[in-house]
Amino acid sequence: MTGTTWQRLDGPVTFALPTRALTVLVLLVATNIAVLVASFMFGSYPIDLPGVLATLVGNAPSETAETVVWNLRFPRSLAAMMTGALFALSGAVLQNITRNPLADPSLVGVSQGAGFAVVAAMIAFPDMGSVWRPALAFAGALAVAALIQWIAMQRTGGATMRFILTGIGVAAFISAGTNALLTYGDIDRALAALGWLAGSIHAARWGEVWSLAFCLALCAPILIWAARPMTALQFGPDIATGFGVAVRRNRIALITLSVALAAFAVAAVGPLGFVGLVAPHIARRIARAGVGLHLALTGATGALMVSLADLLGRTLFAPVQIPAGLMTALIGVPLFVWLILRSQARTQL
Amino acid sequence: MTALLRSGIVGSGTVFALGALALAFGWHIAVGAKVIPLSVVIDALATPDPREFDHMVIRDLRLPRALFAVLVGGALAVAGALMQGTTRNPLAEPGLLGLLSGASFAVVMAVGVFDVANPALTPLIAAIGALGAASIVWLIATSAPGGATPLTLVLSGAAVTAFLGALISIANLLDEDSFETLRVWLTGTLAGRSTGVMLWALPWLIAGMGVALVVARQVTALSMGDETATGLGVDVTRLKALVLFSVVALTAAAVAIAGPMGFVGLIVPHAARLIFGHDYRVIVPFCAIFGATFLLVADIAARMVLSPVEVSTGIVTALLGAPFFVWLVRARL
Numbered sequence: 001m002t003g004t005t006w007q008r009l010d011g012p013v014t015f016a017l018p019t020r021a022l023t024v025l026v027l028l029v030a031t032n033i034a035v036l037v038a039s040f041m042f043g044s045y046p047i048d049l050p051g052v053l054a055t056l057v058g059n060a061p062s063e064t065a066e067t068v069v070w071n072l073r074f075p076r077s078l079a080a081m082m083t084g085a086l087f088a089l090s091g092a093v094l095q096n097i098t099r100n101p102l103a104d105p106s107l108v109g110v111s112q113g114a115g116f117a118v119v120a121a122m123i124a125f126p127d128m129g130s131v132w133r134p135a136l137a138f139a140g141a142l143a144v145a146a147l148i149q150w151i152a153m154q155r156t157g158g159a160t161m162r163f164i165l166t167g168i169g170v171a172a173f174i175s176a177g178t179n180a181l182l183t184y185g186d187i188d189r190a191l192a193a194l195g196w197l198a199g200s201i202h203a204a205r206w207g208e209v210w211s212l213a214f215c216l217a218l219c220a221p222i223l224i225w226a227a228r229p230m231t232a233l234q235f236g237p238d239i240a241t242g243f244g245v246a247v248r249r250n251r252i253a254l255i256t257l258s259v260a261l262a263a264f265a266v267a268a269v270g271p272l273g274f275v276g277l278v279a280p281h282i283a284r285r286i287a288r289a290g291v292g293l294h295l296a297l298t299g300a301t302g303a304l305m306v307s308l309a310d311l312l313g314r315t316l317f318a319p320v321q322i323p324a325g326l327m328t329a330l331i332g333v334p335l336f337v338w339l340i341l342r343s344q345a346r347t348q349l
Numbered sequence: 350m351t352a353l354l355r356s357g358i359v360g361s362g363t364v365f366a367l368g369a370l371a372l373a374f375g376w377h378i379a380v381g382a383k384v385i386p387l388s389v390v391i392d393a394l395a396t397p398d399p400r401e402f403d404h405m406v407i408r409d410l411r412l413p414r415a416l417f418a419v420l421v422g423g424a425l426a427v428a429g430a431l432m433q434g435t436t437r438n439p440l441a442e443p444g445l446l447g448l449l450s451g452a453s454f455a456v457v458m459a460v461g462v463f464d465v466a467n468p469a470l471t472p473l474i475a476a477i478g479a480l481g482a483a484s485i486v487w488l489i490a491t492s493a494p495g496g497a498t499p500l501t502l503v504l505s506g507a508a509v510t511a512f513l514g515a516l517i518s519i520a521n522l523l524d525e526d527s528f529e530t531l532r533v534w535l536t537g538t539l540a541g542r543s544t545g546v547m548l549w550a551l552p553w554l555i556a557g558m559g560v561a562l563v564v565a566r567q568v569t570a571l572s573m574g575d576e577t578a579t580g581l582g583v584d585v586t587r588l589k590a591l592v593l594f595s596v597v598a599l600t601a602a603a604v605a606i607a608g609p610m611g612f613v614g615l616i617v618p619h620a621a622r623l624i625f626g627h628d629y630r631v632i633v634p635f636c637a638i639f640g641a642t643f644l645l646v647a648d649i650a651a652r653m654v655l656s657p658v659e660v661s662t663g664i665v666t667a668l669l670g671a672p673f674f675v676w677l678v679r680a681r682l
Contacts, residue, residue, distance in 0.1 A: 151679060165503060172611070172670075176664045183661065330512065342494070
């Protein structure tokens with residue numbers, strides 16, 4: 001860890017400050033804000049920078065500008081950032097507990113489980129309010145996570161590899177089930193579900209933003225608590241036990257946390273692939289840090305990834321909007337391949 | 350002694366497998382929006398009468414679909430068997446290793462973006478796509494530390510599938526009109542496919558199947574390891590090239606007819622190996638018969654389970670195949 005060490009009282013009190021990681025974090029947050037402002041400017045109704053700033057402080061140049069920024073672009077960009085952070089954090093926690101650098105909520109079927117539960121409810125009870133989506137998504141995702149864990153744990157040895165492969169199989173099964181539901185369901189409801197499933201943020205309004213913010217606020221203190229057991233667990237269950245960490249209990253708690261993070265994000269915008277896989281690795285590349293700071297960096301990276309993906313997706317081929325889920329797949333897959341190529345995990349498998 | 354016993358199994362197995370295939374074929378034609386009695390089905394196939402409405406339905410609508418199922422199922426199962434034998438990888442399958450998505454990506458690009466709607470070219474385009482995807486997946490997996498293990502192969506297959514899937518969706522969004530016809534095809538379906546496409550795919554299928562039957566003996570040697578095969582006098586490089594050609598041709602024919610149909614090539618070879626052991630001279634022909642039977646039954650399920658709504662056959666094969674994949678991961682790895 002690169003950093004500066006502060007000494008007080010001639011040595012008895014020392015404090016290591018990871019300056020590089022903190023600088024990077026500040027830079028990431030600044031870039032996020034820059035992308036946020038850029039996302040207000042570009043689109044089918046371009047607004048110049050002074051116009052955006054004026055709209056934000058309350059004296060918009062025109063009524064259209066006010067509507068576009070406050071009712072459309074602001075909630076959408078905020079939703080993109082928050083879902084990005086949620087997916088990234090979910091992936092970071094999952095990679096930590098499974099000690100598997102390739103674990104990702106969308107690869108192993110957790111996101112698909114959440115999606116299946118929501119689609120089933122959308123088709124069976126079309127009048128259901130979107131308030132219930134997070135709970136449904138959480139239930140579906142948790143069921144899938146428990147199923148994968150249960151299957152992968154049946155035999156000892158090589159558990160990491162079986163976890164991923166089992167997850168891929170379960171993901172394929174649930175996707176097929178969701179597709180069957182879509183064919184069976186009424187065409188209008190199916191179309192509504194289909195748009196949501198592509199991982200699209202365009203429908204996000206302030207309602208989604210508030211529910212996402214609520215979920216983030218709910219999970220943040222748990223994440224701060226989780227940094228300690230995660231620090232111990234990254235050395236493996238044996239050493240973690242030696243540190244005095246109740247491995248089994250913490251594993252279950254952390255998996256539940258990871259599932260909850262992914263499920264809340266899925267409930268808001270649908271499954272977005274590869275963010276949870278890639279963001280933790282990017283964060284680790286740009287600055288080495290302890291678990292707590294790494295989580296913060298990961299969250300910021302994920303937020304940046306998805307907001308950039310959304311901005312590119314809606315401006316690149318305008319007026320056609322490419323859902324952010326497709327953009328994250330295009331960005332994420334090459335990085336995923338790079339991870340396969342140089343992953344040290346192979347020696348563990 | 351074992352040879353005798355084996356030939357006994359093979360003899361009775363042939364009778365049983367062909368009987369099951371014939372039964373599934375007849376049943377497949379009999380079910381549908383209007384249930385036609387099996388006796389009428391046999392009549393229509395043996396002595397067609399153009400004045401009988403049921404006979405016309407069978408000859409023009411249901412018989413082609415049943416034939417598609419037989420061809421596609423047989424092709425995918427044999428392709429899967431060859432892949433599993435040559436790579437010694439229980440999880441090898443055209444779908445999991447990215448060949449199906451490569452082929453469908455190429456077809457989508459050709460039809461949707463470059464406006465090549467010629468059915469004669471479709472199998473060739475699909476073959477190029479399948480070959481490209483297979484090469485990329487193989488390249489990634491072999492360059493990974495540890496080489497082409499089942500895990501790296503499946504992971505790189507998943508990566509390539511995800512990437513091509515995203516590109517297909519984007520192309521779809523950019524030009525919704527020309528994708529209207531492709532959208533159903535992309536989920537793997539036997540419904541509403543034209544006989545013309547099948548006729549153009551047939552040469553590919555015959556070529557691939559012929560090569561598969563010819564090299565089956567040597568694949569048995571190769572399934573025991575490259576060194577063993579070389580010791581037994583097999584030209585390993587040449588054999589692998591032939592197998593690759595056969596797999597690509599079979600996959601391309603299947604995709605041209607029915608779109609990407611996952612997991613058929615995974616289940617059937619394992620079932621055949623369970624019954625008939627590891628001699629690919631026996632496994633390859635039985636995979637063709639079992640694959641055809643399997644896809645006929647899957648297609649019957651696709652039409653009956655949620656009737657009157659019909660689900661895509663590809664969804665049914667995935668629903669059957671994915672749990673089997675999970676079981677394989679648990680039992681074999």
